[in-house]
Each structure stands twice: as structure tokens, then as C-alpha cells.
Amino acid sequence: MILLFCGLSGAGKTTLAKSVAAELTSLGIKIEIIDGDEYRAALCRDLGFSKEDRNENIRRLGFVASRFSAQGIVTIVSAINPYDDVRQELAEKYDHVSIIHVDCPVNKLISRDTKGLYKRALLPDGHPDKLPNLTGINDRFDVPVKPGLYIDTCNYTIQQSTSSLLYYIINNLHPVKQTNKIPSYS
Ligand SMILES: Nc1ncnc2c1ncn2[C@@H]1O[C@H](COP(=O)(O)OS(=O)(=O)O)[C@@H](OP(=O)(O)O)[C@H]1O
Ligand SMILES: Nc1ncnc2c1ncn2[C@@H]1O[C@H](COP(=O)(O)OP(=O)(O)O)[C@@H](O)[C@H]1O
Numbered sequence: 001m002i003l004l005f006c007g008l009s010g011a012g013k014t015t016l017a018k019s020v021a022a023e024l025t026s027l028g029i030k031i032e033i034i035d036g037d038e039y040r041a042a043l044c045r046d047l048g049f050s051k052e053d054r055n056e057n058i059r060r061l062g063f064v065a066s067r068f069s070a071q072g073i074v075t076i077v078s079a080i081n082p083y084d085d086v087r088q089e090l091a092e093k094y095d096h097v098s099i100i101h102v103d104c105p106v107n108k109l110i111s112r113d114t115k116g117l118y119k120r121a122l123l124p125d126g127h128p129d130k131l132p133n134l135t136g137i138n139d140r141f142d143v144p145v146k147p148g149l150y151i152d153t154c155n156y157t158i159q160q161s162t163s164s165l166l167y168y169i170i171n172n173l174h175p176v177k178q179t180n181k182i183p184s185y186s
Helices: 013-026 036-040 051-070 084-093 106-112 117-121 158-171
Strands: 002-006 031-035 074-078 097-103 149-152
Touching (some): 002 013, 013 074, 013 158, 036 051, 084 097, 149 158
Parallel strands (some): 002 074, 097 149
16 A cells, blocks of 8 residues: 655654554554655655656655555655646556645744745745745645545644554555465475
8 A cells, every 4th residue: 555645844744654654563564654855865866846856756756665565565655745647647557545635734834844944935036045946835736635534733733643644544454465376385
């Protein structure tokens, strides 16, 4: 199963991916997190934040996710994933894809601003430190119309958000397809 997170920077994607991973691991369920920030530092170093580059980023993460998922590993793609077209593309291309909207109003994110990105995006035009293309400020985010799960991280605690995600995963687990029979030597 592939959980395709989408949500603005600071909405809680990484926090929830890690907390649900800890819960699943304690239940003996295998989980892999494919984190946008980490993969941008490794597999996707050539990509920026244009629409084309973001979609290419998501396609690469989706491909890697499909390999883990095919082995029966619950796989979270934790990225902003702002565009509906590429989300739908992956949902059609791979089995058992769920879109999970991790949501928080932008005003709250501006006050959280854990990485200082919002402050930089809100600088006046022409300022040398201004960050262009920050999703939710000066770049588009397509709100998913019918996500598999909606998580409101503004009005619910980390524990409550983790529980709703855990419940969703457990209720949607798929058994791994066995293509080869185990040989019998008796
Ligand atoms: N302009 C701009 N817009 C959005 N994000 C920016 C930008 N510049 C840098 N960052 C940092 O990159 C992280 C987002 O990478 P993603 O791979 O998740 O983005 S995307 O899905 O391809 O849109 C994002 O990580 P998160 O904060 O964890 O979401 C930021 O740390
Ligand atoms: N319900 C919640 N779920 C997730 N994070 C929350 C929640 N409430 C507050 N937070 C805080 O919001 C911040 C989210 O940061 P992070 O997980 O790095 O976001 P993202 O990966 O989406 O950029 C963290 O500081 C976290 O403690």
C-alpha cells in the first residue's frame, strides 16, 4: 500500500510519518518512509520547484514506493505533492495508492515556520533572500477533492492525528500477492 501524503511545508507530514511508523513497527508491520526532503538531497538533487520538476520528483518517489509496496511494505511518500495531475497519474499507475491530505491553514504555518521558509517567501519582491515558489504563498497547491483520508493538524494533536492515520492504514492493509509458489522438497 502506498500512502501519498500531500500538504504544505510544516503541515506535519514528516512528524506523522515518523509517529505512525513507530506504531506500525511495534505491531510488527513493515513500513518505509520516502521523504521529499531526504530524496531531494539524494536521488533528486537535479530538481527544483517548477511544476515540471515537482512532478518529476513525485514520479521518482512514486516509482521507488511502488517497489517497496510490491513487497508488502506499507510505504509513505511524504512530500508536498502539490499538483492533482501527478497524484492521479500515480493512483492510476500503481496498485493500492491512497491520497492523504495533511492539512493546516497557511496562517498557522506562518506562525509555526519551523524552517523559516515562510518568512523568506513573504519578503518584499526584489529582496535578495526572498524564496520564490513556496507552496501556499507564491505557488499553487491543488486541494485534493476526495482524499482517502483528511488530517487536520491545526485542530488535532499529534497523537490524535497519528491514531486516525494508524486506524486508516490498518483498515486498508492489502495482503502481498504471491506470484511464485514455494517449492516443496518432500
Ligand atoms: N520553494 C519551495 N517550495 C516548497 N518547498 C521548498 C521550497 N524550497 C525549499 N523547500 C523545501 O523542500 C521540501 C519540499 O520538497 P518536496 O519534495 O516535498 O516538494 S514537492 O513535492 O516536489 O513539491 C520542503 O520540505 P517540507 O518542509 O518537509 O515540506 C522544504 O523544506
Ligand atoms: N497534529 C499534528 N500533526 C503533526 N504535526 C503537528 C501537529 N500539531 C503540531 N505539529 C507540529 O507541526 C510541525 C510539523 O513539522 P513537519 O512534520 O516537519 O512538517 P512537514 O513535514 O509537513 O514539513 C512540527 O513541529 C510538529 O510538532
